[in-house]
Amino acid sequence: MPSIIEIIVAVPMIVGTFLMVVASIGLLRFPDIFCRMHAAGKAGTLGVSLIILAAVFFFVPTSVGVVIRGLLAIAFQFLTTPAATHLLARASYITEYPLSERTAVDELKAYLPSQSDQTYGHE
Amino acid sequence: MPEVAMSAFLQNVCAICLTALLISGGLCVYRIVIGPKAADRAVALDTLTSVFIGVICALCIMWKQTFYFDAVWILTLVGFLGSAVIAKYLEKGRVF
Numbered sequence: 562m563p564s565i566i567e568i569i570v571a572v573p574m575i576v577g578t579f580l581m582v583v584a585s586i587g588l589l590r591f592p593d594i595f596c597r598m599h600a601a602g603k604a605g606t607l608g609v610s611l612i613i614l615a616a617v618f619f620f621v622p623t624s625v626g627v628v629i630r631g632l633l634a635i636a637f638q639f640l641t642t643p644a645a646t647h648l649l650a651r652a653s654y655i656t657e658y659p660l661s662e663r664t665a666v667d668e669l670k671a672y673l674p675s676q677s678d679q680t681y682g683h684e
Numbered sequence: 685m686p687e688v689a690m691s692a693f694l695q696n697v698c699a700i701c702l703t704a705l706l707i708s709g710g711l712c713v714y715r716i717v718i719g720p721k722a723a724d725r726a727v728a729l730d731t732l733t734s735v736f737i738g739v740i741c742a743l744c745i746m747w748k749q750t751f752y753f754d755a756v757w758i759l760t761l762v763g764f765l766g767s768a769v770i771a772k773y774l775e776k777g778r779v780f
Contacts, residue, residue, distance in 0.1 A: 563693040570745065571697045578701040581738055585708035588715050588731055594723050597715075601731045609734040612701075613756060616741040619694075620750060627750045634737075634757035641760065645730060645767035652775035653723040 570619045577611030580604045592661035594653050602646035610635045698746040702739065709735040726770040733763035 563571070587600025617631035654673060712735060715728040737756050744752050773779050 563691060567691065567694050570694060574697055574701050574742070574745070577738065578704045581735055582704050582708045584731055585711035585735070588728055589711045594721070594727065597724065597727055601727050605731050605734045609737050612738040612741045616744050616753070616756075619745045620753075624750050627744075627753050630753055630757055634760050637757060637760045637764075638734075641764035642730070642734075645764050645771070646727070648768055648771035649723055649726055649730075649774075652771040653721075655775055658721060658723060 566618075570615050573611040573618070574615040577608045577615065580608030580611065584608060592663065594658050595650060596661065598646050598650050602643055606638060606642045610638050613638070695746060698742050702742050702746075705735055705738050705742065709739075722770065723774060726767055726774075730763060730767050733759055733766075 581604070584600050584604035587604065588597050591597045591600060613631050613635050617628050617635075620627040620631075651673070654669060660667065709732060712728045712732040716725050716732070719725040719728060737759050740752055740755050740759075744750065769779055
């Protein structure tokens with residue numbers, strides 16, 4: 562019978578791993594890059610944060626440094642991964658990455674013209 | 685350093701999670717190989733960095749070692765820099 566601390570470590574571990582697997586399957590299966598970023602940017606961030614949280618829970622009785630570093634890593638992960646995903650999505654929209662043929666409406670076209678439109682003065 | 689109490693339960697959980705993370709890393713590598721454009725590969729590389737962070741955390745728990753944990757938040761920062769540089773290069777044709 563596992564003790565209560567082991568269950569506290571194991572539950573975020575399993576949930577985080579499940580989310581990482583879901584993110585990878587979405588990365589493989591979705592039709593265009595914006596759908597893939599939807600999978601990788603959301604599920605990936607939460608999954609890796611939960612796995613780091615499991616390690617933090619495991620090392621709480623023994624090491625303060627790991628706890629501080631782990632919480633900092635979670636904070637950096639939540640700050641940087643959505644920013645990186647947004648940068649990549651913006652770059653790939655501007656360079657006219659072809660949308661999926663099942664895309665219904667392209668609302669961004671009115672606000673962020675692509676590179677072939679000369680009205681968008683990029684420097 | 686005092687010994688962390690640990691049974692076979694947590695070892696089995698870590699082994700299962702490592703196997704699942706290995707499978708998801710394989711899926712990311714497959715996307716890197718077949719990705720039609722560079723942006724797909726950049727996204728897959730970002731996810732692969734996250735998978736690596738998960739693997740390092742699971743190995744830290746499994747081996748009860750703390751000194752691999754520095755790699756976790758170094759990888760967090762370096763992964764962001766890689767994605768940002770690739771995005772900037774794709775958008776402008778140069779990095780700086």
